[in-house]
Amino acid sequence: MSRRDEETILIVESDSAVRKTLAGYLKNDYRVLGASTGQEAWTTLAKEKVDLILFDETVTDVQGVEFFRNARVRYPDIVRILLTASREQAQVMNIIRQAAVYHVIPTPCPSWHLRLLIDRALESRELSRRHRMLSRDLKLSDGAFHNQTGALTKLIRDSYEFDQLVFASDTMLEVCNLARKSAATDLPVLIEGETGTGKELMARAVHGFSERHEFPFLAQNCGALPDELLQSELFGHKRGAFTGAISDRLGLFVAADGGTVFLDEVSEVSPSFQVSLLRFLQEGEVKPLGAERTKRANVRIIAASNRPIKDLVAQGSFRKDLYYRLRGFELTIPPLRNRIDDIPVLAEHFSRKYAERLNRRIAGITVQVMRQLQAYPFHGNVRELETEIRRMVALAGDGEFLSTEHLSDDLANVLPLDLRRKELNLIHAGGTLKQKVERLEAQVVSEMLVRYRWNQSKVAKELGLSRVGLANKIRRYKLAAAPDATLSRTQPG
Ligand SMILES: Nc1ncnc2c1ncn2[C@@H]1O[C@H](COP(=O)(O)OP(=O)(O)O)[C@@H](O)[C@H]1O
Ligand SMILES: [Mg+2]
Structure with missing residues (x-):
């Protein structure tokens, strides 16, 4: 059968x-x-x-x-x-x-x-x-990973997926729940968040979960184009409407008919473009440049901005009426540094993604790396994290863990959160100023020795000490090398 x-x-x-x-x-x-x-x-x-x-x-x-x-x-x-x-x-x-x-x-x-x-x-x-089944299995798969000593450490919370967005934090769960609600409607959506926080991915998710998902999703970056070009990209033009318009152009709004148009960096558009956009949102009609007649286009608008539009309205550079129209739903994606619960699941997600692309097996990510990642401020947000992991995967050998040796300098040099906390404790513990400073000094020297695997010339250079000076401090603070726990393979030398 x-x-x-x-x-x-x-x-x-x-x-x-x-x-x-x-x-x-x-x-x-x-x-x-x-x-x-x-x-x-x-x-x-x-x-x-x-x-x-x-x-x-x-x-x-x-x-x-x-x-x-x-x-x-x-x-x-x-x-x-x-x-x-x-x-x-x-x-x-x-x-x-x-x-x-x-x-x-x-x-x-x-x-x-x-x-x-x-x-x-x-x-x-x-x-x-x-x-769908595989994605669900992946979602349910145990987020535990091996730490350096081989013990299973459950640092990773259960992760969620919303279309292609991966997250674990409660704040993202809230945003995605609201996004899912917005997807069930036809109202415009305004997505705000710093660059790299996943605004475009969010827009695609809203489209993907909407009734329009079988129709096009077309994106336009509004920040990069002069007014006339932007007008013609979106509304289309007739041949000869302006210099360089050598043939008719359909325009994104008509091309996406039935679907969704994503207007990225909408905060950057000129006042006159704001008027055209407002008219479109009110009437659902587009008039190609140089055309006599208007056309109808049934599209849903999702706009994104990396600057809070509210502030621009207050400054008078963005029309209030347009702002109100655009924010049928308002989704604010927090910067990655304010949702560090998402960092481990994203790191795992990207390491899987790039390992697969390079056809390489990655054993996991060490706890130490996770700590460094969570302590780093990521001003480029998820995009920066993605680049970092992609680089680490490229550096790691087949079957290896991503470990601190694969981190880029910026990330390797960040002090993990628990160390920062430790420092604060060192400072707040009792004693005279001299004792506090010494405790801190001992901590810094010991940290550096671990980071450079007890390579004393490197540490001395980094701290601006002579080799003898460093040796004195090691003796004075009774520092000793512990078996190096951060390595997952034997280091030459
Ligand atoms: N929650 C997430 N899960 C998976 N990938 C993400 C997530 N957020 C962002 N990304 C990835 O980070 C990069 C930047 O996202 P993007 O949507 O372009 O950000 P923005 O539009 O806010 O600048 C993209 O490669 C995207 O796939
Ligand atoms: Mg973007």
């Missing part, structure tokens, strides 16, 4: 002869059910597990668009294919758009063509099902 035998196709077709013919094409490979009306189809769907619906527009009690719109809501996993005699392109496009069908097949259709389409449709459904 082939795998296909388990898959069920429901043919909704009013003409019983045609229904039989269609069933004949398919019944060797699939389980085939029939219905002659929409009503009958619903009854079958309520009782049977169905994988694909073939709906012929000849059915009279309900229109194909209506039927599939409903089916999409009630049985989103069933593949929808419409058979229609119509050759009207506009009408067919309309059906595809409104009912999000997998395919519209013009009838009559050769049997091999129908078979091929159905095979492919079910294959791609199966692939996306497996992909």
Whole structure:
């Protein structure tokens, strides 16, 4: 019995002869059910597990668009294919758009063509099902990792995923919950956050979770272009509208019809562009440069800014009415340094991602590295973390841990949080100023010795001491080398 035998196709077709013919094409490979009306189809769907619906527009009690719109809501996993005699392109496009069908097949259709389409449709459904399962498994996989001594340390909290966003912090969970709510609406969304915090990824997630997900998501960086170009990128232009406009241009708003347009760095646009944008948000109409007539475009706007627009409104450089329009939902992504719970899961995520790309196995990330990462302020946010990990993976050998030796200088030199805390304790513990300073000095020297693996010439140089001076301090503070715990492989020398 082939795998296909388990898959069920429901043919909704009013003409019983045609229904039989269609069933004949398919019944060797699939389980085939029939219905002659929409009503009958619903009854079958309520009782049977169905994988694909073939709906012929000849059915009279309900229109194909209506039927599939409903089916999409009630049985989103069933593949929808419409058979229609119509050759009207506009009408067919309309059906595809409104009912999000997998395919519209013009009838009559050769049997091999129908078979091929159905095979492919079910294959791609199966692939996306497996992909979903794998992602879920990954999400549930134990975030524990080996530390240097081989013990299992659970530093990583359970991670969550929202589309491609990975996180563990409560603050991100809140933002993503709000984002999910926004996805269910058609309101504009304004995403604010420092550069590299994941604004674009968030915009894609909102689109991906919205009804529009099968339509385009088109992004435009508004910061980089002069006004006229930006206008023509978004609204389009007629040939000859300005110097250099050598042919008509559709414009992003029309090209993304049915989908989402992401306006990045929206805070940077000129006052006159703000007016055009406001008009678009109010009317849903675009007027290409140099054109006489306006066109309608059904798009959802998601805008992003790395400066709080509220402040710009207060300064008078951003229109208040536009701000109010844009922030149907307002999502603020905090800087990475304010959600350090996300750092370990992101680090793991990126190390997996880049290890896979380089076809390399990474054993894990050492606890020490995690501590350094969490202590670093990451002004470039997630993007900077991603670059760091990518670099570390490239430096590490196959099967190795990412350890402190792979860190870039900036990160290697940051003092981990618990050390900072230790220092504060050293300072606040009792004693005279001299005693406090000495405790601190002992701590700094000992830290440096560990960092440079007791290479005393390097430490002396780094601290601006002579070798003898350093040796004196080691003796005075009774510092001794401990077995080096931060290494996961033997160091030459
Ligand atoms: N939560 C996250 N999970 C996974 N990757 C992320 C996350 N946030 C950001 N990134 C990655 O960081 C980089 C910067 O994100 P991006 O969305 O371009 O930020 P922004 O638009 O705010 O500058 C991208 O490579 C993105 O994939
Ligand atoms: Mg960006």
